[in-house]
Amino acid sequence: MTSHSDSHTAFALPPALAVPTGDSEPLSQRAFPEPPHAYRSEFARDAARILHAKAFRRLAGKTQVFSRRAIESDHSRSRLTHTLEVSQIARTVASTLGLNVPLVEALALVHDIGHPPFGHAGEAALDQALRAHGLGFDHNLHALRIVTTFEERYAGFRGLNLTLGVREGIVKHSRDYPADRFPELAEYLLNQQPPLEAQLIDIADEIAYLTADLEDGLAAGVLRLADIDDQLPLFSGLYAEARQRYPAAPPRLLTNEALKQMLNALVTDLMQEIAAQVKARHIASLEDLRHAPHRIARLSESMEEHRRQTKAFLYANLYLSPVLEAEHDHAVEVIQTLFNEWTADPRLLPSDHIARVSEEGVPRAVADYIAGMTDAYIEQAWQNHLR
Numbered sequence: 001m002t003s004h005s006d007s008h009t010a011f012a013l014p015p016a017l018a019v020p021t022g023d024s025e026p027l028s029q030r031a032f033p034e035p036p037h038a039y040r041s042e043f044a045r046d047a048a049r050i051l052h053a054k055a056f057r058r059l060a061g062k063t064q065v066f067s068r069r070a071i072e073s074d075h076s077r078s079r080l081t082h083t084l085e086v087s088q089i090a091r092t093v094a095s096t097l098g099l100n101v102p103l104v105e106a107l108a109l110v111h112d113i114g115h116p117p118f119g120h121a122g123e124a125a126l127d128q129a130l131r132a133h134g135l136g137f138d139h140n141l142h143a144l145r146i147v148t149t150f151e152e153r154y155a156g157f158r159g160l161n162l163t164l165g166v167r168e169g170i171v172k173h174s175r176d177y178p179a180d181r182f183p184e185l186a187e188y189l190l191n192q193q194p195p196l197e198a199q200l201i202d203i204a205d206e207i208a209y210l211t212a213d214l215e216d217g218l219a220a221g222v223l224r225l226a227d228i229d230d231q232l233p234l235f236s237g238l239y240a241e242a243r244q245r246y247p248a249a250p251p252r253l254l255t256n257e258a259l260k261q262m263l264n265a266l267v268t269d270l271m272q273e274i275a276a277q278v279k280a281r282h283i284a285s286l287e288d289l290r291h292a293p294h295r296i297a298r299l300s301e302s303m304e305e306h307r308r309q310t311k312a313f314l315y316a317n318l319y320l321s322p323v324l325e326a327e328h329d330h331a332v333e334v335i336q337t338l339f340n341e342w343t344a345d346p347r348l349l350p351s352d353h354i355a356r357v358s359e360e361g362v363p364r365a366v367a368d369y370i371a372g373m374t375d376a377y378i379e380q381a382w383q384n385h386l387r
């Protein structure tokens, strides 16, 4: 018989797997050395620097899935509220597993800071525009440039001067860059796995948006409850349970109950699977984790199948739906046209962006300008163009 506290600590990992806190630790180092703060850890300072950055505030004006053009709603997620939901989920996982919570918070807050306006359509359009110049757009690498260069708040250095641990997590958020093709990223230990604090952000991100997009898609009238109930057995099982428990509740509240339980089931499974992987692979130290053959923050096989089903459902019924396809076409037209116009005559850029042309070249400087924009800002530029 296990007590409640025993079953809770069953998730806790060996303490040696958490990234250590301390100003002499390698991952706490900054490019420009700074004296330690009197009472805040280095990662807590980083989380605060990100929270206070201009690029962070602009997330409020960037599309997550639904732009204001596509749907007039005060309730659908922006990239900012999505980011806060990822932070909530990731902090829960980190504190339950006994990982470094301030590091996880910093990584969650920064994870989407490199996203251009118009959601994923905007990112694809910007990438496409740069390809004509032999370049490409990558939101992880763009986020790294924001925090190392573009944010100007401090008199002593450019950028936010974040710790190596946070910068490594930004670089390794969602993909692995081969060391031989990215020599400029050598300081980020590309041949090693990232710590668990960084590994879990990617999956917390997915848990957050898969459940939220079902909710926002229903609220927008693009998704139908009957289709979700039909095609997603994880959801329909939880919806049936909720209906049994609250027979008089309206479908809207039963849906919320089911989505809440779905999020809970995904998060619980993630923690169980991480704990199981650590045990099965005899991972006892951060070094073991870093030299494991692959990342271990993932869902169990059966829950992974639910994740795949949910994602496939959202692609088929929401992300590629006619209402969002029209948004996609608009994003491509606006970004491609403005990119071409400004690339042809970079004197049209604001002076601080013109100043970057000699360092970055015209196409990159134009892309950086566009990537920093909110949806409303680029729409205004588009209206000026049409005049």
Ligand code: MG
Pocket: 082, 086, 111, 112, 205
């Ligand atoms: Mg995200």
